[in-house]
Amino acid sequence: PSRFRVMMSDGRHTLSSFMLSTQLNHMAEENILAPNCICNLKRHVTNILKDGRRVVIILEIDVIKPAKDVAGRIGDPTPYTEGQSKGPQSAPVPENRPPLQPQNRNEGLLGGRCLKGHNTKCMNPYMCVELTSGLIRCPKNEECRNDKLRFLFFFCNRWTIRARVTNKGSIRTWSNSRGDGKLFSMEIVDESGEIRVTGFNQEVDKFYSLIEAGKVYYISKGSLKLANKQYTSVKNDYEMTLNGESTIIPCEDSCDVPMVQCDFVSIGDLENRDKDAIVDVIGVCKSVDDISRLTTKSNREVSKRTLSLMDMSGKVVTVTLWGEEAEKFDGSSQPVVAIKGAKLSDFGGRSLSASFSSTLMINPDIPEAYKLRGWYDKEGHAMDGQSLTEVKGGSGGGNTNWKSLSDVKTEHLGHGDKADYYTCVATIVFLRKENCLYQACPSQDCNKKVVDQQNGMFRCEKCDKEFPNFKYRLILSANIADYGDNQWVTCFQESAEAILGQNAAYLGQLKDSNEAAFDEVFQHANFNTFVFRNRVKLETYNDESRIKATVMDVKPVDHKEYSKRLILNIRKLAANH
Amino acid sequence: MASLLDASKPRINCSMLSQHIGRGVCFVGRVEKVHPTGKTFSVSDGEGKSATVELNEPLEEELSGIVEVIGMVSSKGVITTTTYNILREDKGIPFDLELYNEALKVIHDFPQYYPFEVAASG
Numbered sequence: 001p002s003r004f005r006v007m008m009s010d011g012r013h014t015l016s017s018f019m020l021s022t023q024l025n026h027m028a029e030e031n032i033l034a035p036n037c038i039c040n041l042k043r044h045v046t047n048i049l050k051d052g053r054r055v056v057i058i059l060e061i062d063v064i065k066p067a068k069d070v071a072g073r074i075g076d077p078t079p080y081t082e083g084q085s086k087g088p089q090s091a092p093v094p095e096n097r098p099p100l101q102p103q104n105r106n107e108g109l110l111g112g113r114c115l116k117g118h119n120t121k122c123m124n125p126y127m128c129v130e131l132t133s134g135l136i137r138c139p140k141n142e143e144c145r146n147d148k149l150r151f152l153f154f155f156c157n158r159w160t161i162r163a164r165v166t167n168k169g170s171i172r173t174w175s176n177s178r179g180d181g182k183l184f185s186m187e188i189v190d191e192s193g194e195i196r197v198t199g200f201n202q203e204v205d206k207f208y209s210l211i212e213a214g215k216v217y218y219i220s221k222g223s224l225k226l227a228n229k230q231y232t233s234v235k236n237d238y239e240m241t242l243n244g245e246s247t248i249i250p251c252e253d254s255c256d257v258p259m260v261q262c263d264f265v266s267i268g269d270l271e272n273r274d275k276d277a278i279v280d281v282i283g284v285c286k287s288v289d290d291i292s293r294l295t296t297k298s299n300r301e302v303s304k305r306t307l308s309l310m311d312m313s314g315k316v317v318t319v320t321l322w323g324e325e326a327e328k329f330d331g332s333s334q335p336v337v338a339i340k341g342a343k344l345s346d347f348g349g350r351s352l353s354a355s356f357s358s359t360l361m362i363n364p365d366i367p368e369a370y371k372l373r374g375w376y377d378k379e380g381h382a383m384d385g386q387s388l389t390e391v392k393g394g395s396g397g398g399n400t401n402w403k404s405l406s407d408v409k410t411e412h413l414g415h416g417d418k419a420d421y422y423t424c425v426a427t428i429v430f431l432r433k434e435n436c437l438y439q440a441c442p443s444q445d446c447n448k449k450v451v452d453q454q455n456g457m458f459r460c461e462k463c464d465k466e467f468p469n470f471k472y473r474l475i476l477s478a479n480i481a482d483y484g485d486n487q488w489v490t491c492f493q494e495s496a497e498a499i500l501g502q503n504a505a506y507l508g509q510l511k512d513s514n515e516a517a518f519d520e521v522f523q524h525a526n527f528n529t530f531v532f533r534n535r536v537k538l539e540t541y542n543d544e545s546r547i548k549a550t551v552m553d554v555k556p557v558d559h560k561e562y563s564k565r566l567i568l569n570i571r572k573l574a575a576n577h
Numbered sequence: 578m579a580s581l582l583d584a585s586k587p588r589i590n591c592s593m594l595s596q597h598i599g600r601g602v603c604f605v606g607r608v609e610k611v612h613p614t615g616k617t618f619s620v621s622d623g624e625g626k627s628a629t630v631e632l633n634e635p636l637e638e639e640l641s642g643i644v645e646v647i648g649m650v651s652s653k654g655v656i657t658t659t660t661y662n663i664l665r666e667d668k669g670i671p672f673d674l675e676l677y678n679e680a681l682k683v684i685h686d687f688p689q690y691y692p693f694e695v696a697a698s699g
Contacts, residue, residue: 560673567679574687 004028006058008041011075018056027061034067038074161219163188163195164257167359168213171204184208187234188219189261196234197222199242207248216257221245235263260361262340264368268313270388275346282338282368283309284376286316286385288331303327309337309352310385312375318389319352325360334376335362336369350388382568402565406484414536414547422536425557426480426487427529428499433522436477436496437508439470447473447493472508476500478551480532487549489534495551500525531555531562585693586647588681591626597650604628604646604656605664605677611640620644623678629655643672 004025006018020028027033043060167187174181185198197219199207211217222240242248251257262280265273273279288307295301305326310316319339321329340359342352354360363369372380384400403413403422413420440447441460450458450470457466474496479488497503500521502510510518533553538545586601594602606620609627615635621627630646640663648658664672684691 559670560676563673563676563680567676567683570683570687 006033009073009075009077012077013080014077015056015080017054018058020058020061024058024061027063032063032066033061036070036072037063037067038065038070039063161188161190162216162251162257163190163219164216164259165211165213166194166260168211171208186211186213188217189259190257193236194234194261195236196227196239197242198239199246202244203242203246207242207246210248210250214259216251218247218249218251220247235261259365260338260340260359262338262366262368264338266313266315267309267311267317267388268315270315270317270344270350270352273344273350275344275350277344278341279344279352280338280340281309281311281317281319281342281352282336282364282372283311283317284372284380285331285335285337286310288329291326305329307331307337308385308387308389310376310380310383311372312380314383314385316385316387316389317350317352318348318387319354321354321360325354329360330362334381336364336372336376337362338364338366338369348389404484405480405482405487408487408536409485414549415538419535419537421533421552423531423533424482425529425531425562426482428478428526429481429486430479431499431522431526432477433519436474437472437504437511438475440473442467442469442471472504474500474504474507487534489532489549489551491551491554495554498554499528499530529557531557587693588684590622590624590678590681591628592624593685594628594650594654594656598652598654599650601647601649602656604630604648605643605674606646607643607674608641611636620646623674623676623681630661631655631657632661633657633659642666643674 002025003022004020005016006020006028007014007016008018009015020033024033033039040062041058041060042062043058045057045059047055047057165186166189169185171182171184181201182204183198183200184204185196187194187196222242224238224240227234227237227239262282264282265279267281267283270279270281286308289305291303291305293301293303303323303326305321307319307321307329308316309319319337319342338361339352339354340361341355342358343355345351345353384402400423401421403411403424405424405426407413408422408424413422438449439452439458441450441458441463443460443463443465446460446463448460448462450460450467453459453466457468458470459466474491474493476491476496476499477488478491478499479486481487491499493504500507501524502521507518507521510521531554532551533555535550535552536547539548584601586603587597588603588605589597590604590606604620604622606622606628609619609621611618615632615637617629617631618636618640619627619629630648631651643664643666645662645664646656646658647660647662648656651657666672684693
């Protein structure tokens, strides 16, 4: 088919590098597009020829005033040469403006159109860049991929981006044999991705005080290079450097630029990630523990707090917060929590930690958060969730795994390689008061049973020492029951004291001095109902295998929670019939 | 009223009043307004609906909060009561009326699992 070449004028300049796309040939053939007509160039794409010349392909053009209605040439245009443009004239500016620059400045980080005319998130009219992957390709058409373009991209910096500064680092200085220098780095995000930006020396002076984290700016003419990924979790193969030509202008109209760019990993997928990986997660905070304080090796006191996070995969993971974040965290009303750059560890299986370089967001204003909120309010709140983090202590953060005592037997809990943990509501029906107390080593961290030397001294084999005293500790054997079954369990110190309502030392005293009062403690404790967190494991002694159940934690029944759960289970059962 | 004391008194809310006319019931609700005479007061259930309670003897004490009323439903849907119980708000866990209503619905939706009917003796 014939190709029509078009010469266009905007009243100031002419350019003859326009070609009509073949599907519009009829406009030339039927004289719709005729010399002197005024038109609106709506869609176009620019090709680069082998010799470097540029050609603008007209894909869509509207004639808004036919040639016959136009008096003649408008203005005094001269041929356009790159780099030169005339100043404003008194003549009225005509409406057609062959856009040699991208129409919309705000199409995203390096957005525009590809060679095939697909409108991708690419500012550059010559090629597309998928910023997060760093690949030069058009997502619509693989054929556009052209390695040569990659290099052009680096040298062609006629783009402008609109992005929000998410992270502004402080100025760092150095001094070496080559001299002194300073730099600052920041991270910016837009709808299509994120990238790290660094300014050196003069750019520090020029831009550092102008930039505020959280605000949006138009940035242009930075140079790009491959990123040094070692020190950053920013997802981009490239990073940007500000140079003498770069401009940064505050943008007022910024509400649709995202606050943060996260690549969330589903909690269920965390099992597949390597430990020490840096990930972004988002979930609903199901529960949060109280703050605890630790002393570090360098004798500093630091606050710590764990929360359990659940997402739509139905899996739960324990997240540890530190310092101020731990202290300020408010887990009431089960907020949506997002963490960018959390550290994955294999503690307890899989768990997460928010480090100083992580960003913690509570109820962020992002679509994933709203989706989670909706899901949680509808179904998530009723799910126990399966925890990736094995919790030894039982309470909070772990997988509750509600079972009835008959379930424990029919489901053969504890028969596998690892111990199983479950939670149940049960009533104490028997407490063995004989041999519930033993004499233990008085040292703080040792609970080993001591040997009575019969001379007023007690020997601890573990500490290899003798003591004139001991401390009483409890190992209480009990039988607990619910409507369906019963279970023999062993309760150690804390849970035994909770059940008996007395501490071991006092009980020891009573046993030695007041048998009746001692008995009464047990009578009083009998037939109380609690929420038990138990550990079961099949143990083998001398060819005999028996299930051993240990109480990890005892809590009073939260009747409201229990009722809600029962009602929910009843309704679920009814719905499944 | 020997029969009232012997027969079962199902727990109901306002929407079930009409099905229990002439029968003894147990109604738990929040005291709304007390008539100046002290002989009648209104209660609201966990769904927010209201019912009227009539007493045989006028109230001798301040009535507020959640009460459990045992009585009979008259043809006009009024509960004439012989006895009531105040569920004190200052002690124990606060009573969750909405949750109670959910439990109530379960009992009525699955009567086969909640056979409260007791054969009246004599």
